[in-house]
Amino acid sequence: MSLLEKVRPGRPAAPPGEPRPTGRRGGSIRAGDLVWRYLLLLAVLALTVGPFLWQLSTSLKGPTEDIYSSTPTFLPSHPTLHNYARVADTIPVWDYVLNSLKVATANVVTNCVGSALAGYALARLHYRGRRAATLVFVLAMLVPVEGIVIAQFTTMRELGLNNTLVGVVLPGAVGAMNVLLMRNAFRKLPYEIEEAAYVDGADVWQRFLRIALPAAKGTLAVVAIFAFMGAWDDFLWPLIVLSDPSKFTLTIGLNYLHGTFAGDERLVAAGTVIAVAPLIALFACLQRYFFRGVGEGAVKG
Amino acid sequence: MTTPTTPARVRRQLPTSPWLFAAPGLLVTGAFVLYPFVSTLINSFTDRRTLLPGRFVGLANFRELLHDDMFWTGLRNSTLYIVGVVPALVVLPLLLALLVQKNIPGITFFRAAFYTPVVASIVVVGLIWVWLLDERGLINSLLESVGIGRVGFLSDQWLLLLSAMTVTVWKGLGYYMIIYLAALANVPRELHEAAAVDGAGPVRRFLSVTVPAVRSTMVLVAALSSVAAFKVFSEVYLMAGPSGGPAGEDTTLVMLVQRTGTGLTGRVGYASALSVVVFAVTVVLMLLVLRADRREEP
Numbered sequence: 282m283s284l285l286e287k288v289r290p291g292r293p294a295a296p297p298g299e300p301r302p303t304g305r306r307g308g309s310i311r312a313g314d315l316v317w318r319y320l321l322l323l324a325v326l327a328l329t330v331g332p333f334l335w336q337l338s339t340s341l342k343g344p345t346e347d348i349y350s351s352t353p354t355f356l357p358s359h360p361t362l363h364n365y366a367r368v369a370d371t372i373p374v375w376d377y378v379l380n381s382l383k384v385a386t387a388n389v390v391t392n393c394v395g396s397a398l399a400g401y402a403l404a405r406l407h408y409r410g411r412r413a414a415t416l417v418f419v420l421a422m423l424v425p426v427e428g429i430v431i432a433q434f435t436t437m438r439e440l441g442l443n444n445t446l447v448g449v450v451l452p453g454a455v456g457a458m459n460v461l462l463m464r465n466a467f468r469k470l471p472y473e474i475e476e477a478a479y480v481d482g483a484d485v486w487q488r489f490l491r492i493a494l495p496a497a498k499g500t501l502a503v504v505a506i507f508a509f510m511g512a513w514d515d516f517l518w519p520l521i522v523l524s525d526p527s528k529f530t531l532t533i534g535l536n537y538l539h540g541t542f543a544g545d546e547r548l549v550a551a552g553t554v555i556a557v558a559p560l561i562a563l564f565a566c567l568q569r570y571f572f573r574g575v576g577e578g579a580v581k582g
Numbered sequence: 583m584t585t586p587t588t589p590a591r592v593r594r595q596l597p598t599s600p601w602l603f604a605a606p607g608l609l610v611t612g613a614f615v616l617y618p619f620v621s622t623l624i625n626s627f628t629d630r631r632t633l634l635p636g637r638f639v640g641l642a643n644f645r646e647l648l649h650d651d652m653f654w655t656g657l658r659n660s661t662l663y664i665v666g667v668v669p670a671l672v673v674l675p676l677l678l679a680l681l682v683q684k685n686i687p688g689i690t691f692f693r694a695a696f697y698t699p700v701v702a703s704i705v706v707v708g709l710i711w712v713w714l715l716d717e718r719g720l721i722n723s724l725l726e727s728v729g730i731g732r733v734g735f736l737s738d739q740w741l742l743l744l745s746a747m748t749v750t751v752w753k754g755l756g757y758y759m760i761i762y763l764a765a766l767a768n769v770p771r772e773l774h775e776a777a778a779v780d781g782a783g784p785v786r787r788f789l790s791v792t793v794p795a796v797r798s799t800m801v802l803v804a805a806l807s808s809v810a811a812f813k814v815f816s817e818v819y820l821m822a823g824p825s826g827g828p829a830g831e832d833t834t835l836v837m838l839v840q841r842t843g844t845g846l847t848g849r850v851g852y853a854s855a856l857s858v859v860v861f862a863v864t865v866v867l868m869l870l871v872l873r874a875d876r877r878e879e880p
Contacts, residue, residue: 315686318681318684318686319686321681322681322682322692325678325681325692325696326692326695326696328752329695329696329698329699329752329755329756330695330698332710332711332714333698333702333710335710335713335714335720336710336713339713349718349723350723353720353723353724391606391610394606395606395607395610396607398603398604398605398606398607399603399604399606399607399608401603402600402601402603402604403604406600406603407600408599408600408601410601411600414604414608417608417611417612417616418607418611420616421611421615421616424615424616424619425809425813425860425861425864427813427815427836427839427857427860428619428622428813428839428857428858428860428861428864429615429618429619429622429857430839430840430843431622431625431839431843431844431848431850431853431854431857432617432618432619432621432622432625432850432854432857433614433618434843434844434848435621435625435630435632435850436613436614436617436618436621438632451610451613451614452610452614452615454606454610454614455606455607455610455611457607457611457615460607460611489603510701513703514702514703514704514705516703516704516705516815516816517815517816517836517840520840521840521844532703532704532705532706535705535706535709536705536820539709539712539820546713546716549709549713550713552709553705553706553709553710556703556705556706557702557703557706560701560702560703561698561701561702564694564697564698564701565694568690568694568697572693572697572760572763
């Protein structure tokens with residue numbers, strides 16, 4: 282902790298080479314601090330990413346390798362993709378991937394369309410009941426999902442939608458949080474632009490589609506990414522609503538794989554790598570949006 | 583777009599009722615969030631089962647809760663979870679945010695890497711840690727090689743709960759780190775410089791400049807993490823199994839809700855009463871944390 286604090290925390294945009302106020306310790310400490318900082322960063326890196334790499338390594342180890350050796354080996358001596366093929370023989374893993382992909386894609390589409398429309402209505406349109414409509418979404422955001430899953434389950438039964446992928450998608454189809462994020466994004470746009478369009482004769486759909494939406498596309502991207510991730514990662518709700526193994530999403534399928542074949546860690550490891558690799562790839566490409574979304578969403582949402 | 587509005591044009595427009603814009607969102611939220619919320623409250627006073635309509639039974643479900651050992655086990659574990667997880671999630675991500683705050687070469691890589699556990703599905707994370715903490719897993723191999731011997735992280739009731747808490751903290755670090763990063767960006771640099779001129783050391787500056795400046799963010803993190811900790815499900819479910827470990831001793835409240843209320847013979851009424859307890863505690867937690875925030879405000 283004290284090591285960590287040796288480097289004076291400054292704003293990220295601090296101008297480089299600015300003279301320090303006291304020069305108490307001179308410039309050489311600064312270099313030393315930097316070394317400590319990198320050592321700490323590497324230690325945390327090992328703790329956060331290490332477990333994923335260990336899982337990857339396990340998934341690549343061949344059947345003759347001892348994965349339980351008392352002196353752990355980090356690199357497989359005979360790397361093989363055999364375990365990935367065996368996962369597919371054991372559970373219909375590619376069907377599960379497809380199910381997850383369907384659910385996640387549907388979730389992205391419904392959330393983007395639904396929250397953009399509703400957000401625009403809350404931010405820019407005038408009508409009686411606008412405050413009440415806003416309140417609906419605020420209240421919904423405060424309701425903990427864990428407390429209503431049983432009632433959601435019975436609602437799905439009443440609609441005849443339990444044990445379907447539609448049933449998996451529906452409860453989160455338009456997240457209240459996403460609606461409020463879009464509302465905030467639309468509120469930030471200057472009114473003058475829309476007024477100009479209005480004077481030029483643009484109707485509300487044209488103003489929404491051609492002016493407001495393009496200006497809020499950063500927030501829309503955040504909504505899309507989080508909708509995809511949320512659906513791909515969700516566990517509790519699909520576990521409750523899906524009972525037929527052929528309808529399983531990947532997370533539920535993995536839990537099933539773990540339960541059924543707990544004996545062979547290589548298989549479970551290969552399954553988890555299949556589940557996490559696409560997300561890490563997506564995240565690596567879009568990480569700028571992630572950080573913006575988390576910062577904005579969590580602090581202001 | 584440049585033609586001025588004429589009455590004829592107005593008539594050709596698409597329907598423009600604002601309610602049409604809000605309708606999809608309102609429908610989904612109403613049908614799948616607010617209606618289930620209300621029906622949870624109502625069901626909690628009935629003996630409804632999955633396939634059978636319920637009768638009004640008054641407070642019978644809540645009275646039964648008081649005599650249900652499993653309920654008290656669940657309440658205990660969910661409460662212990664707050665005690666174990668929240669302090670770590672308030673402090674560690676702040677230290678992590680200070681570590682990655684300065685723009686040094688490669689720092690965006692580290693920030694992204696520290697966020698990876700947040701992105702990964704809880705099922706993946708749970709299974710990775712089950713493998714790491716297994717009787718024959720990596721951590722036990724390492725412990726044995728340094729002469730400590732193997733530890734039953736997943737077989738002992740308390741160690742299992744502690745292991746699950748560790749996983750929750752591990753997965754949450756990156757998320758709260760980002761929240762703290764946003765808060766730290768607003769701390770005036772001059773405060774640190776003034777404190778340094780006054781001769782304050784790094785620890786002193788942390789306690790007297792950084793902590794007060796991000797105090798309201800710490801309260802926010804405490805609120806978010808305590809509510810999440812109380813509702814814990816997946817980590818414990820994956821590590822202890824659906825029945826909650828040895829003799830169900832590691833069951834949490836939400837695990838109990840899931841176990842009681844689902845399936846064809848699910849006791850929807852009783853599970854709803856359990857859910858009402860989850861709501862109530864969640865609301866109380868939020869109010870407590872917010873009140874603590876207001877009282878300390880100068």
